Amino acid sequence: xxxxxxxxxxxxxxxxxxxxxxxxxxxxxxxxGYYSAIAPFFKAGSAIETKARALQTETHHSKxxxxxxxxxxxxMHRLELxxxxxxxxxxxxxxxxxxxxxxxxTKFDVVAAQIVRRQPTTWWxxxxxxxxxxxxxxxxxxxxxxxxxVGKVDLVRDDxxxxxxxxxxxxxxxxxxxxxxxxxxxxxxxxxxxxxxMLRLRYLSKEAASVKPGQRVFTTxxxxxxxxxxxxxxxxxxxxxxxxxEALVRPSVNxxxxxxxxxxxxxAKSP
Amino acid sequence: xxxxxxxxxxxVLAAFVVQQFLPAFTGLHNARIxxxxxxxxxxxxxxxxxxxxxxxxxCGFLWDAQCGLGQAGGDPGIYNLPVEVLHFGYxxxxxxxxxxxxxxxxxxxxxxxxxxxxxxxxxxxFFYLSAEYALITFVRGGFxxxxxxxxxxxxxxxLTMLFSPLVFWVLFRIANLxxxxxxxxxxxxxxxxxxx
Numbered sequence: 001x002x003x004x005x006x007x008x009x010x011x012x013x014x015x016x017x018x019x020x021x022x023x024x025x026x027x028x029x030x031x032x033g034y035y036s037a038i039a040p041f042f043k044a045g046s047a048i049e050t051k052a053r054a055l056q057t058e059t060h061h062s063k064x065x066x067x068x069x070x071x072x073x074x075x076m077h078r079l080e081l082x083x084x085x086x087x088x089x090x091x092x093x094x095x096x097x098x099x100x101x102x103x104x105x106t107k108f109d110v111v112a113a114q115i116v117r118r119q120p121t122t123w124w125x126x127x128x129x130x131x132x133x134x135x136x137x138x139x140x141x142x143x144x145x146x147x148x149x150v151g152k153v154d155l156v157r158d159d160x161x162x163x164x165x166x167x168x169x170x171x172x173x174x175x176x177x178x179x180x181x182x183x184x185x186x187x188x189x190x191x192x193x194x195x196x197x198m199l200r201l202r203y204l205s206k207e208a209a210s211v212k213p214g215q216r217v218f219t220t221x222x223x224x225x226x227x228x229x230x231x232x233x234x235x236x237x238x239x240x241x242x243x244x245x246e247a248l249v250r251p252s253v254n255x256x257x258x259x260x261x262x263x264x265x266x267x268a269k270s271p
Numbered sequence: 272x273x274x275x276x277x278x279x280x281x282x283v284l285a286a287f288v289v290q291q292f293l294p295a296f297t298g299l300h301n302a303r304i305x306x307x308x309x310x311x312x313x314x315x316x317x318x319x320x321x322x323x324x325x326x327x328x329x330c331g332f333l334w335d336a337q338c339g340l341g342q343a344g345g346d347p348g349i350y351n352l353p354v355e356v357l358h359f360g361y362x363x364x365x366x367x368x369x370x371x372x373x374x375x376x377x378x379x380x381x382x383x384x385x386x387x388x389x390x391x392x393x394x395x396x397f398f399y400l401s402a403e404y405a406l407i408t409f410v411r412g413g414f415x416x417x418x419x420x421x422x423x424x425x426x427x428x429x430l431t432m433l434f435s436p437l438v439f440w441v442l443f444r445i446a447n448l449x450x451x452x453x454x455x456x457x458x459x460x461x462x463x464x465x466x467x
Contacts, residue, residue, distance in 0.1 A: 012367060019335075019360030024342055026334075041288045052292035075311065119295040121338040122303065122427070123407060124461050133322040140344045154341050170343055170354040180381065186351070190407070191417040223349035256297075267313035 006090040028155070033159045036077040042160070079146055108207050110144070110262040111135045117158070125168035125188060125197070129261060132157045140225055140265045143228060148171065148231035148252035150218060150261050163261070165198040166232070166251055174223040175201055175232055177247070185222055186232055186249060197255070208245035211238055227264065275451040276322050279314045282441070283326060286310040287333055300419060302426035305396055308369070309332060309431050312392045313438040315370040315451040316380045317446070318360075323370040331363025338362075355410040357403075365402055369395045385439050393432030400424040 001010075022030070113135075117128035131137055133156055143150040143163050151165040164171055167188040175186040184203040192198065201217060215235045221228025233249040286306045293302045313331075315323045332434045343353040372395050373388065380388045402423060408414055446453045 002320075005320040008324045012328055012363075016331075016360055016363045016367075019332060019363060020358055022359055027339060028341065030332075030359070031336045031339060034333060038288055038291065042291065054343065117294075119297075119301065120291075122305075122423075123403065124338070124340055128338075139341060153438040170340060171357060172343060172345070172350050172354065174349050185352075187354070190411070190413075190415045191420040222346070224346040225344065227351050 001016045005029060017172070031155055032157065035155075035160075039157070039159075048078055050207055073201055075146065082146065109265045111137060111265060113161075113261055113263055115259055115261065120162070124170070125165040125255075126162050127158055127165065127258070128156065128162050129263070130160060131263060132159045132161045134158055134267055135263075137161050137263050142230070144177060144262045144264060145253050145258060145260070147254065148233070149226065150253055150258065151261060152225060152253075161263075165255060166199065167192065167255060172223075174220045175217050176220045177201070177204075177211050177235065178216040178218060180215070182211050184216065184247075196250065198236065199251055201235070201249050201250040202244070202246060204238075204245040206240070208238055208240070208247070211245070211247055212234060216252075218249075234246055272451055274441070275446060275453075276318065276325075278445050278449065279318065279442070280329065283307065283310055283314065283330060283335075283443070287337065290337075299304060300422040300426045302406070302423055304425060304430045304434060304436075305399075308366075308396055308399060309392060309434060309438055311366060312369060312373050312395050313388070313442055314323070314393075314437055315373040316377055316388045317442055320374065322366060323374060326364035327370050328363055331360065331366045334362045335359045335367075350384065357406055357410060361406060367398050369399050384388075386434075389435040389439060390430065392435040393428045394432050395435040396412055397424060400461035428431075 006199045046262050052139045089212050110216045111131050113121075113129035115127045116130045120126060120128055137153060139153055139157055140154055141252045143152060149166055151168070151171060153161050155162045156163045157173040165188070166173065166186075169188045169190045171188045174183065176183045182204050184201045186199050188199050189200055190196060204211060217232045217235060218234060219226045219228055231252045233251040236248045237246070239246045290306045293304050293306060295301045307330060314326060320327070340356045341357055342356065343350060345353075347353075350459065373391060374386075376391055377385055387433055404416075404424065442453070
């Protein structure tokens with residue numbers, strides 16, 4: 001090997017070791033710096049994309065647009081209804097907390113966001129949304145849709161965030177099966193790029209006798225990330241192992257058609 | 272030579288920006304055009320080892336900054352078995368390995384036979400993605416290789432390879448503009464023909 005090539009290789013290996021030993025915080029800073037540097041290109045690209053979309057929309061048949069508008073209105077009314085119910089429950093919860101002199105105060109609010117990019121990386125099941133730090137979004141915040149839990153925020157920039165979907169293998173949610181004492185950890189599965197991705201509810205009891213296909217799965221609220229009682233999916237089948245049982249769960253959210261999501265801004269304060 | 276190196280570095284950076292706007296083709300097994308890898312591999316065969324390693328460092332560094340996932344977070348009492356993520360910096364080693372693979376057939380490229388290099392970009396990307404998947408399997412455990420994954424890797428490699436002649440054409444143009452020779456033997460052969 002030529003001396004120059006050897007020196008270059010040693011320098012490269014030194015650089016690689018330096019990079020591999022960066023802490024998570026340092027990596028996050030590098031990622032933030034990288035996305036800040038390419039932000040102007042994103043803005044220019046988004047402007048072109050918006051124009052292209054507008055042109056595409058114009059070419060759509062008016063009846064199709066009418067149907068879509070009708071559907072959107074119905075959806076909006078539904079969401080308004082859900083929101084008003086949420087507010088009522090929040091008020092009721094606050095008054096009940098007051099009644100029992102519970103000192104912790106919980107603020108619950110959501111930010112609506114549009115999905116601007118799907119599957120930006122090869123292996124991770126993620127999407128990008130058009131809201132970021134400017135809307136008080138932070139890492140690990142839960143993301144919902146009208147159908148249930150979508151995932152959680154991973155990396156936050158000023159005007160965009162990436163969301164790790166529930167279907168990603170790295171996604172873990174503490175979950176319970178409706179009407180049973182069974183609780184477990186719901187995880188995504190590797191290599192599910194086609195069709196409807198299924199989730200796996202792990203660490204159920206050995207028999208899991210009370211779990212039946214068709215039962216709904218909700219968040220438990222434990223683990224410090226996801227609020228309780230958010231719909232996750234429906235049990236498809238149960239697999240019994242020697243030590244525990246696992247259930248295959250069909251997610252309640254249709255990730256292929258997802259367009260609008262809601263980021264939950266939670267600030268739980270200790271007394 | 273320095274001008275050519277700087278321009279290829281800028282070309283790689285431009286590829287990173289363009290990559291942001293290249294979607295995954297859901298109808299084609301979620302395949303995508305890996306422009307960054309393609310530009311790097313095509314460039315790797317036209318430069319010396321030190322420049323290739325510099326480009327591998329830059330590409331790996333920025334690729335991990337772009338694609339890295341954060342730690343799972345949450346209460347460790349509940350999520351006591353977090354799923355491992357690939358550590359920042361692993362891509363540099365993969366880029367360098369693929370770069371060395373491309374340089375293996377540099378003599379053929381220098382004879383003017385760029386077609387072999389174009390074919391090798393597809394093979395190198397196939398190995399790159401396979402190695403990435405193997406690393407994920409290694410850190411997370413549990414070997415799962417679905418048909419969807421194999422198809423995604425194969426179609427991504429094939430699709431990306433189709434664009435390699437275009438990248439080589441751009442590199443030849445850049446080399447001409449910089450008065451830098453990247454096809455020594457091919458040039459000699461052509462000059463010999465002219466003289467005879």
